[in-house]
Amino acid sequence: MTTPPQVPPSAPVPSLSQPSAATTVPDVIDLPSGNELDASAAAELQGAQQTRLIVVAGPVGAGKTTLITTLHDLFQTGKIGGYAFSWSRTLPAFERRCHLSRIASERSVPDTERTKFGDVRYLHIQISGPELPDNLLDLLFTDVSGESFELARDSIAECQRLHFLKVADDFLLLIDCEKIIDRKKRNQVIHDATLLLRSCLDSGMLGASCFVDVLWTKYDFVAAAGNGEHASFLEKATQEFQKQFSSRVGKLSFRRVAARPADVDGLEFGYGLPELLQEWATESPRDRTMDLLPDEELGSRESEKFLQRHFSSESDSK
């Protein structure tokens, strides 16, 4: 016999706002908010699955949030250097941050909503790609106000309040090239950046295995200036960073980035980001240190946890 449908065909489902006296039916089934993650949710994610924590550091206006949201925007047009979008716990949070760069905002010039001073928040993207362990990699980005890093630069105690530094896999130090092309400001910009990195290291917050990437953000300003002097200044600054810090961190790299470049020849939207993603996907500071996780926990990621939940007996039997 055919099993009769549980609900009569074409019958409106009984109103759930008036449940029968015998049952208690919730009005709604709550779903994840999709908001940026707080420290507790980020820790939960890191505990449940292998996650790469990327600290995006720099002063106010250096382009921290723009850098992260541009990754989200780039994935909306296709894969990034062979890596595909796989999952995100914070889609609405990304969308809100992208809004001022979209025509829906009715702005004539793109912008990014300023991150407010306060507690650290995190944005999440999971990527997939053939070279990755289990084909997947979870990326967790800090979204912290520039004011917090300015305080950390000036005070060891303030720096030690930034607990996320302790577990960072990558520390992106953003240096604003719009200021670099100003001869009166550029030395101070480099000076402030070195102070911030020094504070993070001297406070014991940034681990010796952490990868540090110095990002020359808004590089389109240097490219548009077409001035060899600026390039020469960046070269000298690079040498200074290497001299001071290369022996104190897991890896010290330098990259030119223009997340949202002006119309400059050779600089595409998201310039420099595919190379950054490639680095995250192919080289881990954890590869250079002891393996902290037992084998059975490796490869436990966002989508995989569903599979583990449902296929665990299958894999056990193999």
Added chain:
Amino acid sequence: MTESALNQFVMIGLPATGKTSFLAALWYLVQHGEVEHRLALERMEGDSKHLNQISSLWASFEVVPRTSTGIERTVSMVLNDTVKQKTITLTFPDLSGESFMSQWIDRHFTPSYDEFLKDSVGGVLFISPLNYHKPVRIASAMPLLKEMGEAGQSDGAKDDEGSILWDPTQAPTQVQLVELLQFIAGREYFKPPFRLALVISAWDELLKGAKTSPAKWLADEMPFLAQFLESNRRLFDFNVYGVSAQGGDYNKGGDELAGLTASERILIEGDGVTNAHDLTELLTWLMR
């Protein structure tokens, strides 16, 4: 003839994506022998008033009204699989597109949808190629918009700097759809792989342009969703179809369409489709 268990599928789609038109065409198709189709109506069962109403409108070239917000209706069909000679009972919830938009905005399921999803073995995700939001960046669009004089014309709420405030309903469609699928995969009862037929509706409109396939259209126009699905094949076993339930625009091609038998108006294209008029091939793929 053997009997089979209930086959329950969710129909997912934002507003005006063709869910109800699909049901109307399907209900007509399975009752008539105008074209070959694998699944045929075996018997009427229960209350078919809603299906009868929408299929009558469909047959007389009238636009099938969209499902009203707030109405949660379930429809069932008892069909005969003419190849396997067995009876299949298909059950779908016919929910409004606004209810799916509400999932994205308000971040909740209704308990009835959650219950239905729990017992569903797959789903059909509807996408309109005529009405979807793309993530358009200012830098890429502003020169053209200025030329057309169309920059900054809406009257939405604005912030202190005169920018329109973020409105989640205007978020890119592909992002909204990814979130709806993440919601499904995130439920504790979710059993992968979840079979998912993606329906690009109004396919006749796309056939007028450059030749494309449903899967290529999805990859080109909604790469974020396409990447999500490719990355999560172990969670979602999917196939992409182009479907024209109406056959064309009633206002523009009504006379031409009227010359066809009603079931010939239906078009379906996609991997594995052997009969371009047989909507039930999509259902047999879901039940394979």
